[in-house]
Amino acid sequence: MFRPRLYAPGPVEVPPQVLEATARPVLHHRTQAFRELFARTRARLAEVACVPGDDVIILAGSGTAGFEAGLLACVPRGAKVVGVNAGKFGERWVKLARHYGCEVVELKLPWGEAVDPEAVRALLREHPDVQAVMSTHSETSTGVLHDVQALAQVVRETAPEALVLIDAVTSLGVAELRPKAWGLDGVFSGSQKGLMTPPGLAFAWLSERAWARSEGLNPTFYLDLRKERAQQRAGQTAYTPAVSLVAGLEVALGLLLDEGLEALWRRRERLNGAVLAGAAALGCRPYAARVSPAVAALYAPERVSAPAIVKGFAARGMRIAGGQDDAKEHLFRPSVMGYADRYDALTIVAALEEVLLELGQPVALGQGVSAALRVLAG
Amino acid sequence: MFRPRLYAPGPVEVPPQVLEATARPVLHHRTQAFRELFARTRARLAEVACVPGDDVIILAGSGTAGFEAGLLACVPRGAKVVGVNAGKFGERWVKLARHYGCEVVELKLPWGEAVDPEAVRALLREHPDVQAVMSTHSETSTGVLHDVQALAQVVRETAPEALVLIDAVTSLGVAELRPKAWGLDGVFSGSQKGLMTPPGLAFAWLSERAWARSEGLNPTFYLDLRKERAQQRAGQTAYTPAVSLVAGLEVALGLLLDEGLEALWRRRERLNGAVLAGAAALGCRPYAARVSPAVAALYAPERVSAPAIVKGFAARGMRIAGGQDDAKEHLFRPSVMGYADRYDALTIVAALEEVLLELGQPVALGQGVSAALRVLAG
Numbered sequence: 099m100f101r102p103r104l105y106a107p108g109p110v111e112v113p114p115q116v117l118e119a120t121a122r123p124v125l126h127h128r129t130q131a132f133r134e135l136f137a138r139t140r141a142r143l144a145e146v147a148c149v150p151g152d153d154v155i156i157l158a159g160s161g162t163a164g165f166e167a168g169l170l171a172c173v174p175r176g177a178k179v180v181g182v183n184a185g186k187f188g189e190r191w192v193k194l195a196r197h198y199g200c201e202v203v204e205l206k207l208p209w210g211e212a213v214d215p216e217a218v219r220a221l222l223r224e225h226p227d228v229q230a231v232m233s234t235h236s237e238t239s240t241g242v243l244h245d246v247q248a249l250a251q252v253v254r255e256t257a258p259e260a261l262v263l264i265d266a267v268t269s270l271g272v273a274e275l276r277p278k279a280w281g282l283d284g285v286f287s288g289s290q291k292g293l294m295t296p297p298g299l300a301f302a303w304l305s306e307r308a309w310a311r312s313e314g315l316n317p318t319f320y321l322d323l324r325k326e327r328a329q330q331r332a333g334q335t336a337y338t339p340a341v342s343l344v345a346g347l348e349v350a351l352g353l354l355l356d357e358g359l360e361a362l363w364r365r366r367e368r369l370n371g372a373v374l375a376g377a378a379a380l381g382c383r384p385y386a387a388r389v390s391p392a393v394a395a396l397y398a399p400e401r402v403s404a405p406a407i408v409k410g411f412a413a414r415g416m417r418i419a420g421g422q423d424d425a426k427e428h429l430f431r432p433s434v435m436g437y438a439d440r441y442d443a444l445t446i447v448a449a450l451e452e453v454l455l456e457l458g459q460p461v462a463l464g465q466g467v468s469a470a471l472r473v474l475a476g
Numbered sequence: 477m478f479r480p481r482l483y484a485p486g487p488v489e490v491p492p493q494v495l496e497a498t499a500r501p502v503l504h505h506r507t508q509a510f511r512e513l514f515a516r517t518r519a520r521l522a523e524v525a526c527v528p529g530d531d532v533i534i535l536a537g538s539g540t541a542g543f544e545a546g547l548l549a550c551v552p553r554g555a556k557v558v559g560v561n562a563g564k565f566g567e568r569w570v571k572l573a574r575h576y577g578c579e580v581v582e583l584k585l586p587w588g589e590a591v592d593p594e595a596v597r598a599l600l601r602e603h604p605d606v607q608a609v610m611s612t613h614s615e616t617s618t619g620v621l622h623d624v625q626a627l628a629q630v631v632r633e634t635a636p637e638a639l640v641l642i643d644a645v646t647s648l649g650v651a652e653l654r655p656k657a658w659g660l661d662g663v664f665s666g667s668q669k670g671l672m673t674p675p676g677l678a679f680a681w682l683s684e685r686a687w688a689r690s691e692g693l694n695p696t697f698y699l700d701l702r703k704e705r706a707q708q709r710a711g712q713t714a715y716t717p718a719v720s721l722v723a724g725l726e727v728a729l730g731l732l733l734d735e736g737l738e739a740l741w742r743r744r745e746r747l748n749g750a751v752l753a754g755a756a757a758l759g760c761r762p763y764a765a766r767v768s769p770a771v772a773a774l775y776a777p778e779r780v781s782a783p784a785i786v787k788g789f790a791a792r793g794m795r796i797a798g799g800q801d802d803a804k805e806h807l808f809r810p811s812v813m814g815y816a817d818r819y820d821a822l823t824i825v826a827a828l829e830e831v832l833l834e835l836g837q838p839v840a841l842g843q844g845v846s847a848a849l850r851v852l853a854g
Contacts, residue, residue: 102501109502109719120720121499123480124487124674126795158676159537160715163698197697290716296502298536298676298718318696319575320541337538338668340676340718341487342498417504 100415105446107238107268107393107419109290109297110436112346113353116295120346127341133333139344140330142351146293147285148276148359149303155326156347157300158340161267161288164300166194167321168284169232171304172261174314175199177229180221180260182213182249186239186422187265191232203228209425210395212388213244215252222256230261230283236269239422241386241395241431243273247280254281261308267291268392270301271354272366272435283308289343291392292366294350294437298343366391368473369434369443376447376470380454380461385429393419393433394446402457404430410453416446440474478793483824485616485646485771485797487668487675488814490724491731494673498724505719511711517722518708520729524671525644525663526654526737527681533704534725535678536718539645539666542678544572545699546662547610549682550639552692553577555607558599558638560591560627564617564800565643569610581606587803588773590766591622593630600634608639608661614647617800619764619773619809621651625658632659639686645669646770648679649732650744650813661686667721669770670744672728672815676721744769746852747812747821754825754848758832758839763807771797771811772824780835782808788831794824818852 104111125132143154176199181192184207250262261283271292283305290297325336373394385395398404407430408420421429432446447466482489503510521532559570562585628640639661649670661683668675703714751772763773776782785808786798799807810824825844
């Protein structure tokens with residue numbers, strides 16, 4: 099018998115008190131009780147997003163809905179934009195922008211690489227009329243954390259009018275993210291990753307200059323951030339909100355704020371670092387040039403199939419992610435960004451030892467776990 | 477002390493076993509366990525929607541997202557459409573179609589009236605090039621149940637090419653609805669009404685001829701029914717689904733199917749009928765010309781303010797809806813479409829007696845409840 103464990107880069111394990119909150123009797127969304135819950139949740143969300151007091155819009159939908167709403171809220175159809183495509187999600191935003199008729203100047207990088215801000219500078223010099231630069235922060239498909247602070251600085255210097263729009267789906271609540279200090283213009287995320295809530299909510303924050311863009315915009319009917327902002331400031335939503343998920347989110351945000359943002363970011367980094375160190379001691383190299391704390395993207399050892407590793411974890415009740423597209427055969431991706439502590443990091447490494455042994459690798463039991471323990475003790 | 481009771485026309489009271497299911501540990505959406513849950517839920521949903529075996533698409537979003545997805549899946553931008561506007565939601569779909577550049581021929585009715593199919597015939601004769609007719613089935617703002625069977629027949633006879641697109645947000649699982657037998661082309665709904673699940677899921681069904689329309693379509697990136705259909709047939713979704721709400725929905729659908737669709741429709745009608753009869757005995761006339769079982773839309777007695785009645789219910793822990801827009805002062809709307817039985821219908825009437833007494837109305841205690849009991853005994 100195994101206790102099921104969700105060690106995927108989202109959806110993640112959700113704390114029991116958050117699950118309990120989602121199972122409370124449903125509140126009507128036009129009541130004072132919900133208005134207060136919603137206002138409290140929005141205030142906490144803004145704190146966790148490092149934009150205290152600002153509007154972070156909560157939508158019923160997936161992270162993709164959040165990015166779509168954000169793009170349409172500040173980029174006119176047909177605009178020229180730069181899209182950093184260094185993985186599955188970067189690619190998704192390129193497709194999204196093209197869907198709306200944007201001319202996308204694509205900065206395509208090999209999977210696993212982090213964006214070089216100077217490459218963006220060169221592109222912007224060629225295309226000074228770019229209206230936005232889109233990038234993921236934590237690219238889940240490759241485990242890369244892009245340096246969006248440096249990216250934003252280059253954009254400010256080279257194309258001051260261009261907005262910087264960031265997919266923070268797996269970085270919000272996981273990695274250091276300072277939208278205002280870093281000069282970002284749009285940050286979009288979802289409930290089921292670092293915020294430890296079931297999937298079904300999308301989040302969107304815009305900078306003042308992004309809100310001020312109004313020329314030629316054409317949001318969808320459902321995903322209209324301005325309509326939502328007006329409503330949400332009054333404790334309402336334009337359409338029926340997913341009240342139960344909001345109730346869970348409020349509790350989850352409380353847990354994160356109790357820990358403190360900087361402590362949280364440090365802990366996330368250390369837990370993920372322990373998994374990476376343990377895996378390295380077992381011959382599994384990291385895939386990402388610049389590691390995101392949201393996920394340990396790991397190469398399977400030579401001659402070992404990554405899907406067999408994923409299967410080995412599944413046989414132990416543990417859900418980790420495999421590689422996507424071309425990376426399928428050699429990549430596997432455990433994550434400790436959910437409701438997980440240091441013992442979960444150790445558990446992942448211990449299971450990896452067992453799985454590699456089963457697959458015929460010469461592993462001495464404890465070899466990875468000791469390395470992970472040293473990181474945790476550090 | 478009062479036990480809180482949700483007697484609003486959505487979100488509704490959710491059965492505890494459904495709440496329990498939403499609070500189970502989160503499933504990863506790319507697992508066999510979720511694929512099976514999702515397939516089972518989709519099969520049950522198709523049965524409850526009276527289209528067994530068909531694709532009913534499940535989206536993370538509100539009912540509005542479902543209607544938007546449906547409209548864009550079969551109506552090209554710029555098309556001419558008829559919009560039946562007989563309340564808040566009919567008005568919403570007119571706005572939606574205009575948002576996408578449709579030329580909307582509006583059939584505007586006074587609130588409380590049901591659509592006369594012959595009026596639609598006359599409009600279609602004037603505008604034989606109409607590509608779709610949009611209407612609500614149960615118009616929640618007025619408590620009207622439109623005869624969409626007769627409406628569809630008129631459309632078939634007069635403009636055979638026009639699609640019939642129906643907002644079934646508060647009729648699915650509540651009122652008789654036979655999409656195929658009635659010749660409907662699109663049926664859209666949400667989780668938080670007759671399906672007794674927390675809000676956050678939208679549903680969309682299309683007829684074969686609606687799916688066959690592909691000329692000039694332009695869905696949004698997130699709300700793309702064809703992309704979803706391809707994924708959902710394989711037990712997947714295009715974007716991360718709201719897995720916890722799906723788990724709750726599966727349980728709720730099981731409860732509805734155990735009762736049986738026809739028994740369910742009859743019971744819903746009887747419960748709502750009991751509320752209407754009790755209210756009538758207390759001097760509260762029904763607002764709707766053709767009553768929807770989803771909600772008892774009631775006129776406050778002469779010289780009584782409807783918001784005061786809503787407030788009186790609130791003081792007893794009961795959330796009912798007031799009137800919207802111009803109907804605010806004289807309309808109130810309790811609903812028994814959620815997890816509610818005959819004793820909830822009686823409770824609503826008993827509370828109404830008390831509230832009217834408090835507001836100075838000459839009510840004899842038991843006057844309304846007896847009338848309601850007679851309907852329930854009938």
